[in-house]
Amino acid sequence: MIDIRSISPDQPVRIIIGAGDQDWPGWIPTHREELDLLNPADWENSFRFRRADAFLCEHVWEHLTETDGRFAATTCFRWLKPGGYLRCAVPDSHFPDKEYQQMAKVGGPGPKTHPAADHRIVYDYVLFSDIFAQAGFDVDLLEYCDEQGRFHYNQWSPDDGPVYRSLLMDHRNQDGIIKNVSLIIDAKKPA
Numbered sequence: 001m002i003d004i005r006s007i008s009p010d011q012p013v014r015i016i017i018g019a020g021d022q023d024w025p026g027w028i029p030t031h032r033e034e035l036d037l038l039n040p041a042d043w044e045n046s047f048r049f050r051r052a053d054a055f056l057c058e059h060v061w062e063h064l065t066e067t068d069g070r071f072a073a074t075t076c077f078r079w080l081k082p083g084g085y086l087r088c089a090v091p092d093s094h095f096p097d098k099e100y101q102q103m104a105k106v107g108g109p110g111p112k113t114h115p116a117a118d119h120r121i122v123y124d125y126v127l128f129s130d131i132f133a134q135a136g137f138d139v140d141l142l143e144y145c146d147e148q149g150r151f152h153y154n155q156w157s158p159d160d161g162p163v164y165r166s167l168l169m170d171h172r173n174q175d176g177i178i179k180n181v182s183l184i185i186d187a188k189k190p191a
C-alpha cells in the first residue's frame with residue numbers, strides 16, 4: 001500500500017504506476033506489488049478519500065490483455081480528480097523498425113526470462129485511444145505513427161510527466177534518426 005494520506009493536502013498527488021527503476025522528481029514511484037492495475041483493493045486502500053492529480057505509466061499497458069487494459073483504464077479514471085490526467089506510453093505497432101517490432105511483439109523477442117516475454121498486445125493509436133475513450137477519458141495523442149508508419153509529434157512537456165522512450169528523451173534518437181519512440185497519450189478526465 002502507498003500512503004497517499006502522508007502527502008500534504010496542498011501538494012499534488014502525482015503517481016508513477018509500474019515504475020520499475022523510474023524515479024522522476026515530483027512523482028511517487030509505485031510498483032505492481034503495492035498498486036496493481038488489476039487489484040481494486042490496492043487502490044481503495046491507498047487512496048480512500050483522496051484522488052490523484054496525475055498518473056504516469058510507461059510501457060506497462062502492453063503487459064496486460066486488452067480486456068485487462070480496459071479494466072485498468074476505468075480504475076485510473078475512478079481515482080483521478082476531475083481535470084486530472086493519465087500520461088501513458090506503450091510500444092507502437094506502426095513504428096517501422098524491424099528490431100523494435102521484434103522486441104515489442106507479443107511474447108517478446110524469445111527467451112522466457114526477457115522483460116518483454118509477457119507482452120500481451122501491441123497497440124496502434126486507434127485501439128489504444130479507444131481503451132481510454134471508452135473509460136470516459138478525453139484522449140490527446142502526443143506521439144504516434146500512422147498506418148503509413150509516419151511519425152507524428154504533438155508538442156508536449158516532460159514537466160507534466162516525463163516519458164523516457166520518446167522522441168526527445170530517448171538517447172537512441174540522434175542525428176535526425178528515430179530509433180526508439182512510443183505511442184504516447186494524455187488521457188484526461190473531464191473537469
Ligand SMILES: C[S@@+](CC[C@H](N)C(=O)[O-])C[C@H]1O[C@@H](n2cnc3c(N)ncnc32)[C@H](O)[C@@H]1O
Pocket residue numbers: 017018019020021022031032035036037038057058059060063064115
Ligand atoms: C517494461 S517494465 C516498465 C517499467 C518502467 N515503467 C519503465 O518504463 O522503465 C513493465 C512494468 O510493468 C509493471 N506491471 C505489469 N503489470 C502490472 C500491473 N498489473 N499493475 C502495475 N504494474 C504492472 C511491472 O511490474 C514492470 O515494472
